[in-house]
Amino acid sequence: MRAVILPGKKEVQVVDRPKPVPGDGQVLVRMRASAICRSDMSLYYGGKPLVGGEAAKTGTIIPGHEPAGDVVEIGPGVRGLQPGDRVAVYLAIGCGHCTYCLSGYLSLCSQWKCVGFDVDGGDADYMVVPAQNCLKLPDPMSYETGALLLDNMGTQYHAQKTLGVSGNDTLAIFGLGPMGSAGVLIAKARGARVIAVDVLDSRLEMAKELGADVVINSTKEDAVEVLRELTHGEGVDKAIDSSGNPAAQNAALDSVRKMGSVALIGETSATTINPSEQMIRKLLKVYGIWIHPIWMFEEIANFVIDHNIPVDRYITHRFNIEQAAEAFRLFDERVTDKAVFVWD
Structure with a gap:
């Protein structure tokens, strides 16, 4: 599969990576939309990442913490999801057992990991993610809108x-x-x-x-x-x-x-x-104010649909994954408003 990595110093590489295989409790998602966020610029520049631990400093993690796509394969033990489900991928992965995780604030977990910083994100053809992080998109909602609801x-x-x-x-x-x-x-x-x-x-x-x-x-x-x-x-x-x-x-x-x-x-x-x-x-x-709790996604999605909010109006640029260098450059130069990688 094709994937983006950000080695730092404004370098962008599009590389070949093996398609990941879902393990216990995980699903494989084929990407349909993945948005660039201002926090991604800390990886683009290199040095200290805005979030994440040691892995985020290596320049080898695939960025993209606002992704949406289709479930194409499920690992052992997964319930409630099946191939063909349209999902957005929540960016915070927690331990699942602490007070914060149980209340839905996974990003406050002392062991939390961030998609696109600590583990591979959505700027690639496929990504593997815990099933609990996959949030089903309502039928009327586009992949692009679903991706923007995750953070933006x-x-x-x-x-x-x-x-x-x-x-x-x-x-x-x-x-x-x-x-x-x-x-x-x-x-x-x-x-x-x-x-x-x-x-x-x-x-x-x-x-x-x-x-x-x-x-x-x-x-x-x-x-x-x-x-x-x-x-x-x-x-x-x-x-x-x-x-x-x-x-x-x-x-x-x-x-x-x-x-x-x-x-x-x-x-x-x-x-x-x-x-x-x-x-x-x-x-x-x-x-x-930081990342919304995972349970709030459905409420946000319903609010957007019920009020007919034209989320895609501030997406000014769309790119394919091979145009990643141009996409990050234009976003860095503030030529774009929201910029999104899209797949057919």
């Missing part, structure tokens, strides 16, 4: 459910890459007034196309000042930072009204804040 749309849904975003809210979203684009779609479906903040006009234009009510280029305007003007001097009800940029994280904290709430999604190693002024004296609620 799923994380935003998790964030906005945690914040309780509703039609009563004005929500500011900082960072309009693929994660922020997903946030606009989810927030509009929940009925919120959405204000999108970014530094690139192209991304703000996409946000408008997806339904954002107002867009702000923070290189041209003081985003916090504009957000206060748009909310009668009070500040927005809720904010989400999808960028991981320290300036945007601070702007999110500054722009929210007293007793408001903020969700931080974008990852960064260090940010300097003023807890007294930005949080304590505002009675602000601040949430760190």
